[in-house]
Structure formats: structure tokens, C-alpha cells
Amino acid sequence: MENTEKQVIGMPRLNEPAPAFNAPTTDGVKTLEDYKGKWLVLFSHPADFTPVCTTEFMAFAKMAPEFNKRNCELLGLSIDSHHSHIAWMRNIKEKFGVEIPFPIIADLKMEVAQAYGMIHPGAADTSAVRATFMIDPNGILRAMVYYPMSNGRSIPEFLRLLDALQTSDEHGVATPEGWMPGDKVIVPPAATAEAAEERMNSGDYDCVDFYYCTKQL
Known part of the structure; x- marks a missing residue:
């Protein structure tokens, strides 16, 4: 019961400030504050060099210009090292012809993953599940979606959701x-x-x- 309570307390909640982070990425250190004034899609994947994750990263990469048009940045995460991230990015470009245009957090200490509730022991003790978080320009968590290890996300759905959130806010x-x-x-x-x-x-x-x-x- 104690472990369950800790998990619930540690889970982020909608319409509250997203957990702050200061994390090393493939583009240098990034903080949540760096994205102030922009929307941010923060998404985790179980591991580099895995097939389902590769399809998702290529889909995010191909749709990155559409997210950028909507004043939205992309930021990936997995519990892997910088060297692994860089090697995987180079491999995707070499083997699939797709360049990854967004940074990836190297979360070896699982600090960001734990803060965002990305670690689900029932799925894997040391891997982040497929979690996606949409954070608005004020740093408020507006949406979060979790997928199992075995099934990839639909990236067009997150673009659709971003359009819907922005329309609701504006009108x-x-x-x-x-x-x-x-x-x-x-x-x-x-x-x-x-x-x-x-x-x-x-x-x-x-x-x-x-x-x-x-x-x-």
C-alpha cells in the first residue's frame, strides 16, 4: 500500500505546473524554463535501438515542422546515455534516411522519468513506458497519454490534440x-x-x- 501511495503522489496532474527538470540532452542541458512561451511535447520511449520506438521517432521527426508551426517544440527521453542516443540518431539517418531534429534527454538517473511517472514497475523496472505530455506556454501540464511497451503511438493524434487545445484556449x-x-x-x-x-x-x-x-x- 505504501508503494502505491508513493506512485500516486509522484504522478503529475493535469492543469497543474509540470514538474521542473534540468536535464542533459543531445543538444546540451535543457530545462522546462527553456520552453516558456512555447508549447512542449515531452515524450518517453523504453529504449534506443528498438523497432517500435524507431517508428515513433521517425514519425515525430517527419511531423516536427507541423508542431513547430504551432509554436510547439518536441523533446524525447529514455533511460539511455548520450552516446546511445547519438548512435541511434545516426543509425536512423543512415538506415532510414530520417534526421531527428529534436533533442533527447539522457535520463540515466531516472530523475525526469520518476518526476513524470514514466516508470511503471508492472511494465519494466528500469525502462520508461511510452508516455506523452503536452505542456502549455505557461508550463502547465494540459494532457498526458500512456501507451504500453508493445504498441506505438499515433503521432497525428498528438498534433490533432494540440490543435484542439489551442482552439479551446483561444475561443x-x-x-x-x-x-x-x-x-x-x-x-x-x-x-x-x-x-x-x-x-x-x-x-x-x-x-x-x-x-x-x-x-x-
């Missing part, structure tokens, strides 16, 4: 399942009976009922 709306830019968004439910009646009779929204109204941005 004060929510987005429905599978929302893509250009689709209708969900407006906040009416807070009073009078407002609900006005909304149902307004031509500004497409309402199924007072609590479910959408609009085109």
Missing part, C-alpha cells in the same frame, strides 16, 4: 470526438434558464438541446 470552447480544424466546436452550456431559452431561439448556434450547441468558428 473558450470545447471540441467533440475526432474534431479536426474547420469542424464545428461546442460552446459552453447555458448557465441560466433564460440564457438557455435565448440560445435555443438564436440563429447563432446549431442546438440539439440547450446543453449541446455547436458553432462554426
